[in-house]
Amino acid sequence: MTGTQHISLGFTMGITAACLTFNEPSTVAGFTAICTVASIFPDIDVKNSKIAQKLKISSFITRLFLKHRSITHTPLFLGLTCWLIHIISTKSILLPDYTMKAWIMGYMIHLIQDTFTSGGIKWLFPLWLKPISLLKIKSKSFLGYITSFVLYGIGVALILTNIIRL
Numbered sequence: 001m002t003g004t005q006h007i008s009l010g011f012t013m014g015i016t017a018a019c020l021t022f023n024e025p026s027t028v029a030g031f032t033a034i035c036t037v038a039s040i041f042p043d044i045d046v047k048n049s050k051i052a053q054k055l056k057i058s059s060f061i062t063r064l065f066l067k068h069r070s071i072t073h074t075p076l077f078l079g080l081t082c083w084l085i086h087i088i089s090t091k092s093i094l095l096p097d098y099t100m101k102a103w104i105m106g107y108m109i110h111l112i113q114d115t116f117t118s119g120g121i122k123w124l125f126p127l128w129l130k131p132i133s134l135l136k137i138k139s140k141s142f143l144g145y146i147t148s149f150v151l152y153g154i155g156v157a158l159i160l161t162n163i164i165r166l
């Protein structure tokens with residue numbers, strides 16, 4: 001999916017979940033911001049992605065070692081980043097309580113969206129290296145945009161019906 005498709009779904013689901021869960025505007029804003037950043041973070045392995053343009057040095061270093069859609073697009077890497085968040089939150093640097101949930105939500109949104117593209121996602125890495133692809137669509141195609149809109153609807157519906165809860 002494109003950066004715009006990732007960022008718009010990450011923002012939409014983040015703000016919907018946060019508005020239904022939190023009363024403080026600053027908490028809603030913080031949760032939404034983290035979820036949105038997480039929803040574009042896996043594409044740090046793409047030179048011209050939105051996150052690579054913001055974190056140029058980190059992206060450059062990542063691209064030296066990793067190909068696109070290698071480990072950054074796996075649940076294993078999500079687990080590693082969660083472990084880092086846990087370490088940071090337990091060592092003097094204060095992160096808001098909701099950081100982990102917002103990060104997981106945004107990151108999973110990205111992985112699920114990319115599962116519908118032709119490249120797919122290695123959901124079972126490192127046990128099974130074959131990418132899983134559900135629709136094999138191109139992100140910038142008509143079908144890609146339709147799929148994005150369907151995913152917005154499903155995502156928001158899952159939150160509104162309390163199937164996804166924070």
Ligand SMILES: [Zn+2]
Pocket residue numbers: 001042043073110114
């Ligand atoms: Zn991606």
